[in-house]
Amino acid sequence: MFENLTDKLERSLKLLKGEGKITEINVAETLKDIRKSLLDADVNYKIAKSFTNTVKEKALGQNVLGSIKPGELMVKIVHDELSNLMGSNASELNLSNKLSIILISGLQGSGKTTFCSKLAKMLKDKKNKNPLLVADDIYRPAAIDQLKILGKQIDVTVYSELNNKSSIQIAQSAIKQAKQDKNDVVIIDTAGRLAVDQRMMEEIASIKKAINPDEILFVVDSMTGQDAVNTAKEFNNRLDFSGIVLTKLDGDTRGGAALSIRAVVNKPIKFVSRGEKMESIDIFHPKRMADRILGMGDIVSLVEKAQEQYNEGLARRLKKRIAKNQFDFDDFLIQIQQIKKMGNLRDLISMLPGMGKMVKEIDVDDNAFKKIEEIIYSMTPTERANPSILNSSRKSRIAKGSGKKISEVNQLLKQFEQIRKMMKTMTIQKSLNKTFRRK
Incomplete structure (x- = not known):
């Protein structure tokens, strides 16, 4: 994941290796290359500029110890700022209620339905929860069938209706059913929608108002470009979502747009998802991701x-x-x-x-x-x-x-x-x- 960004940052940081000390001249050259690396990786221009300005400020304000080389110090500063850019700490789901409701939103083709199933499996296996999946995409019958197939794979019940009910009614009926069946988590898979489609955006806002979810997650395809940032802003304005999910991180993705979303809407990235396997979902840890982007590995996650x-x-x-x-x-x-x-x-x-x-x-x-x-x-x-x-x-x-x-x-x-x-x-x-x- 983020392979291109990793390669480019590695090259940028090499510029300081071999230097005896940090100076405004050699820092400027390195940061110019880092900014270009971030822009090439599809990071928003304002964020890339702010990022490098902060790194420059911190680098020039540091006293380099005799045992630390300037290149090593710069790697640490870049690592810390990357971590801050992505949110510093992992953000857990709010599952404190007797019945926790999670509403999933996002664009068409972003991987919402697959993510819903992965999340259900994770909560069932690792949190000992009894989730109910809700097929609430009334515009795409294939989405209902897909969720049923995935639900069967992970042995989780899927609630669906085909009697011309609205998406709001289906969500409300599903929650009522979940209370009867003693489920403790409801995960609602909604239709994919474009931010410019006012009717569809009003619909999901109405679903939120009707069910008052504990969590609203915005699912975004990591391979999407800068348009994803504008889309996230529109969804957040409508829904005030609580977290971001990055999907399709297994592809050859630049990933910068996905990182920009967190900074633009100031909402945490909560999960990352790769591939089709139901186990391929992880809680997002900013510091660990910073390690991986800078080629340092991620031993903690492996353990x-x-x-x-x-x-x-x-x-x-x-x-x-x-x-x-x-x-x-x-x-x-x-x-x-x-x-x-x-x-x-x-x-x-x-x-x-x-x-x-x-x-x-x-x-x-x-x-x-x-x-x-x-x-x-x-x-x-x-x-x-x-x-x-x-x-x-x-x-x-x-x-x-x-x-x-x-x-x-x-x-x-x-x-x-x-x-x-x-x-x-x-x-x-x-x-x-x-x-x-x-x-």
């Missing part, structure tokens, strides 16, 4: 994703099996499934410091584990439990069954042995460390 999939029982079982040298292909499959649940592989790798640019330059297939799984599933249960019995004839059968070459099967076996040895060594090392700490 959080790992912890979400952490299963204490499985971990204990795995530890015992590794200690006894019993780690087999069934255990390996379990680990692969855990990693896949964490999300898009390219995005996970880009969270490692310094890997964002590298991932951009190589092809990271999200089905990278598919070949491994096909080979393992072509083994018999006995072979998966006892990798040592895999002789030439067995390998040949496995290769034929999985549609792979013998060399690919041998490569997997070699990698598996390396992983097994590494895990065994790590387990022994941890046990030794614990023993020495006790002494």
